[in-house]
Amino acid sequence: MPPYSFTRLNTYQTCPRKYKFSYVDRIKDEEESVEFFLGSRVHETMKWLYDDVRNRNIPSLGDVVCDFVGRWDKNWNSSVKIVQAQYGPAHYKNIGLECLIRYYQRYYPFAASSTLDTERWVYAKLVDRNTGEIFALQGLLDRLDRAGDGVYEIHDYKTSRYLPSQAEVDGDMQLSLYEIGLRQQFPDDVKKVDLVWHYMAHEREMRSIRTPEQLGEIEHLTIQTIRAIESDTEFRPIESRLCDWCAYQPLCPAKKHLFETEMLPAEEFLAEEGVGLVNAYTEAKAKRKELETLEEEAKERLVEYARHFGLAAVRGSDIVAKINISVEHKYPDAKDPRRGALEGLLKQLGLWEELTSLNTGNLDKKVAAAAWDETMKDQIREFGQPKESVAVRLVRLKDEGHE
Numbered sequence: 175m176p177p178y179s180f181t182r183l184n185t186y187q188t189c190p191r192k193y194k195f196s197y198v199d200r201i202k203d204e205e206e207s208v209e210f211f212l213g214s215r216v217h218e219t220m221k222w223l224y225d226d227v228r229n230r231n232i233p234s235l236g237d238v239v240c241d242f243v244g245r246w247d248k249n250w251n252s253s254v255k256i257v258q259a260q261y262g263p264a265h266y267k268n269i270g271l272e273c274l275i276r277y278y279q280r281y282y283p284f285a286a287s288s289t290l291d292t293e294r295w296v297y298a299k300l301v302d303r304n305t306g307e308i309f310a311l312q313g314l315l316d317r318l319d320r321a322g323d324g325v326y327e328i329h330d331y332k333t334s335r336y337l338p339s340q341a342e343v344d345g346d347m348q349l350s351l352y353e354i355g356l357r358q359q360f361p362d363d364v365k366k367v368d369l370v371w372h373y374m375a376h377e378r379e380m381r382s383i384r385t386p387e388q389l390g391e392i393e394h395l396t397i398q399t400i401r402a403i404e405s406d407t408e409f410r411p412i413e414s415r416l417c418d419w420c421a422y423q424p425l426c427p428a429k430k431h432l433f434e435t436e437m438l439p440a441e442e443f444l445a446e447e448g449v450g451l452v453n454a455y456t457e458a459k460a461k462r463k464e465l466e467t468l469e470e471e472a473k474e475r476l477v478e479y480a481r482h483f484g485l486a487a488v489r490g491s492d493i494v495a496k497i498n499i500s501v502e503h504k505y506p507d508a509k510d511p512r513r514g515a516l517e518g519l520l521k522q523l524g525l526w527e528e529l530t531s532l533n534t535g536n537l538d539k540k541v542a543a544a545a546w547d548e549t550m551k552d553q554i555r556e557f558g559q560p561k562e563s564v565a566v567r568l569v570r571l572k573d574e575g576h577e
């Protein structure tokens with residue numbers, strides 16, 4: 175079995191169908207989103223910065239800006255996809271610059287910890303404690319620092335607009351898996367690992383640590399995810415806001431038709447078979463709703479008429495409407511706080527044995543049919559909430575009397 179990467183696991187958790195396109199069918203994702211492009215350039219400059227910091231040669235802020243602009247301009251191409259059409263490339267370039275400038279100003283002279291490596295591959299072996307099966311995992315961490323004797327820091331740079339809560343980073347799996355790999359690589363040296371996220375667009379640093387129990391749980395969950403991937407035969411699409419950035423929309427069953435019809439001229443769009451079927455179904459549903467409303471209103475008017483004139487049957491052309499208005503009492507059920515008092519009353523009246531068990535659903539009928547004293551019945555009925563029910567039945571005139 176090839177080693178799983180965190181990106182691969184994350185893709186499956188985000189959308190199994192996207193995972194299938196990418197890792198099972200191996201359909202190349204040709205499109206690069208501007209967000210991905212921005213993140214790649216910022217990561218490259220951060221690597222370059224910390225490689226120099228590691229060699230005790232701290233670049234100036236101007237050098238950092240030049241490095242980023244140079245990488246941006248050299249790599250920019252018109253195929254980079256911008257989903258949010260209100261923004262141009264310059265908008266994203268400025269975000270990258272702001273991220274780096276703020277980061278530089280905050281951390282200069284970068285002496286809080288010493289950098290051991292940048293963009294370092296980490297390998298982890300996850301062991302299923304029940305079967306002994308071993309799963310290999312690999313990932314590329316952004317930066318590894320040492321902050322003291324046996325104290326390591328795993329740093330991760332983020333350029334997205336999304337800022338997670340502390341609870342979310344405390345539950346993050348990616349850096350936890352890197353920690354598992356790091357502890358396996360240096361079993362005697364690693365005493366403590368700080369997981370550090372830099373949400374650069376927000377100028378926020380977020381930290382978290384993992385207990386051995388949490389790492390064990392993450393190992394278990396990761397193995398479960400790998401097993402889910404390997405037994406999956408459907409790879410169902412999971413739609414989310416990330417679909418807008420997904421290059422597989424033209425192939426995805428959840429998006430294909432939307433994608434194909436989006437650009438059609440109005441006439442062709444309306445003539446397209448699927449569009450026509452959806453429109454016809456929507457129209458039929460709306461009509462049904464309208465008819466239901468009309469039926470309800472007509473019934474209400476008829477019942478009001480019958481009530482007003484004290485009628486139980488109203489004649490139409492060749493139909494008779496039979497109207498039955500009845501009032502039932504709803505008695506306290508097992509969750510109702512008044513239930514105990516009702517049971518107490520039934521016992522006090524000596525009716526408990528007769529009822530065998532208290533079924534509040536049919537108590538009303540029992541009270542009506544029983545040959546009990548009317549005062550007792552009234553006492554019981556005080557617990558019931560009166561509820562009117564109205565039934566209208568249509569009978570053909572010729573069938574009347576033969577029912």
Ligand code: SF4
Nearest residue numbers: 189192411417420426
């Ligand atoms: S478009 Fe959305 S649902 Fe379809 S594969 Fe991509 S992420 Fe999954």
